[in-house]
Amino acid sequence: MAVSNPDVTGHAPSVGSRGRLTEISDDLITQCMHCGLCLSVCPTYALTGLERSSPRGRIRLMKSVQDGIIPVSGTFEYEMNFCLDCQACQTACPAGVKYGELVESARVLIESRRKGFSLKKFILTNFVAGKKGLRVAAAVLRFYQKSGAEKILLPVLKVLMPGLYKRAGMLPCMSDKFAIDVLPEMLDPKGEARGTVAILTGCVMDAMYSDVNIDTVEVLLENRWRIATPTGQVCCGSVSAHSGDIELAKSLAVRNIRDFEKTGADYYVVNSAGCSAFMKEYGELLKEDPQNCARAVEFSARVKDFSEFLYETGYRKPTTKLGGVVTYHEPCHLVHAQKVSGQPRAIVNEISGENYRELNEATWCCGSAGIYNVVHYEEASKLLERKVENIRACGAGTLVTGNPGCMAQITAGVKNARMDVEVVHPATALNRLYKSDRKT
Numbered sequence: 001m002a003v004s005n006p007d008v009t010g011h012a013p014s015v016g017s018r019g020r021l022t023e024i025s026d027d028l029i030t031q032c033m034h035c036g037l038c039l040s041v042c043p044t045y046a047l048t049g050l051e052r053s054s055p056r057g058r059i060r061l062m063k064s065v066q067d068g069i070i071p072v073s074g075t076f077e078y079e080m081n082f083c084l085d086c087q088a089c090q091t092a093c094p095a096g097v098k099y100g101e102l103v104e105s106a107r108v109l110i111e112s113r114r115k116g117f118s119l120k121k122f123i124l125t126n127f128v129a130g131k132k133g134l135r136v137a138a139a140v141l142r143f144y145q146k147s148g149a150e151k152i153l154l155p156v157l158k159v160l161m162p163g164l165y166k167r168a169g170m171l172p173c174m175s176d177k178f179a180i181d182v183l184p185e186m187l188d189p190k191g192e193a194r195g196t197v198a199i200l201t202g203c204v205m206d207a208m209y210s211d212v213n214i215d216t217v218e219v220l221l222e223n224r225w226r227i228a229t230p231t232g233q234v235c236c237g238s239v240s241a242h243s244g245d246i247e248l249a250k251s252l253a254v255r256n257i258r259d260f261e262k263t264g265a266d267y268y269v270v271n272s273a274g275c276s277a278f279m280k281e282y283g284e285l286l287k288e289d290p291q292n293c294a295r296a297v298e299f300s301a302r303v304k305d306f307s308e309f310l311y312e313t314g315y316r317k318p319t320t321k322l323g324g325v326v327t328y329h330e331p332c333h334l335v336h337a338q339k340v341s342g343q344p345r346a347i348v349n350e351i352s353g354e355n356y357r358e359l360n361e362a363t364w365c366c367g368s369a370g371i372y373n374v375v376h377y378e379e380a381s382k383l384l385e386r387k388v389e390n391i392r393a394c395g396a397g398t399l400v401t402g403n404p405g406c407m408a409q410i411t412a413g414v415k416n417a418r419m420d421v422e423v424v425h426p427a428t429a430l431n432r433l434y435k436s437d438r439k440t
């Protein structure tokens, strides 16, 4: 089917040097002409006012490391990890500097120099990328939340470990079951299928929002797509790559390519913006892997974010509309990394009708950014406060957004601010309306 591209940002998705990430690409660094047009969109620059916390300043730090003027540890390491990797600077840059690749290269460089045990690497390898570890962690957290232990422990943490208490309060309710455990390998829609889509159930999405995965499947079925759920799928690898563990990310990508290929699906639909952004880059990630590079390019070409896919292939418009004031927050890895903005906006506009109200600074990072809100809790909280104030000003009762990190972060923010705002994924919003249509 021919598709229109309602890209409002006007930039092509980034491609570049991910295949050789043991050094920072000089070609990418020298593209920066130091104009400073990226400074006004940078959340960390807004927080500190320091040049070194801006995209331009960080690129200068990278150049200084390359030239041997400063070491990899210290300020360089701090600033590379203080960056949210939101890629707002990439959207703003008139020179097309691929900042996302630069900062990820810098993180790989940092991790490659690290000696000894790394707790971050241990957690990412075993509890995010490792399927068994993720299940154990999800089961423990579920027990903690549902057994009443949370109610007993939180007041204790508040006194003894206030830092951990604040972070624990941001944890969303864990799902009762993983969607991947209940979905059949293949599901046929009613009537003739338009084609087959394979879905990524994800790690964070399935552990915390498995209902969104079910809504995604139901919406796709409603629109007459046959659904394949690859059972051997693993974490997409984005959290590992963004944290500097590129080899782990590559091995996860290869496993996913193998498993998704087996389905014979026409498209691979992903409902988590961070994951779809990364899976679209598998071709780049594996470009120096002779065994997998061609398959990776083919794989990435089939990846579509959920709202991008629905909008571009066409979907049944529900007759019922969302009630109350509805707004939309743009996940960084959808708007900046994938340049997908017009498509989800068009859907949210359609299903809200007159109830839609624009969110001021909709593209400004909410502070979630993978594990940023855990590692840089104070700074992430300031970004969240800014987001919450914009939501308050817009008067929304429903906020739609398509990334589990943003959903969890903003839900915690409005809850702390005692605001009556429901944060929902576009798939959930649409599925509710389809169900409501069926009743009327």
Ligand code: SF4
Residues within 6 Å of the ligand: 031, 032, 033, 034, 035, 036, 037, 038, 039, 055, 056, 059, 089, 092, 093, 094, 095, 096, 097, 099
């Ligand atoms: S906008 Fe682009 S070229 Fe200008 S300083 Fe920022 S990164 Fe460099």
Ligand code: SF4
Residues within 6 Å of the ligand: 041, 042, 043, 044, 045, 053, 054, 055, 058, 082, 083, 084, 085, 086, 087, 088, 089, 090, 099
């Ligand atoms: S990725 Fe985001 S936080 Fe990092 S330099 Fe660019 S705009 Fe700033």
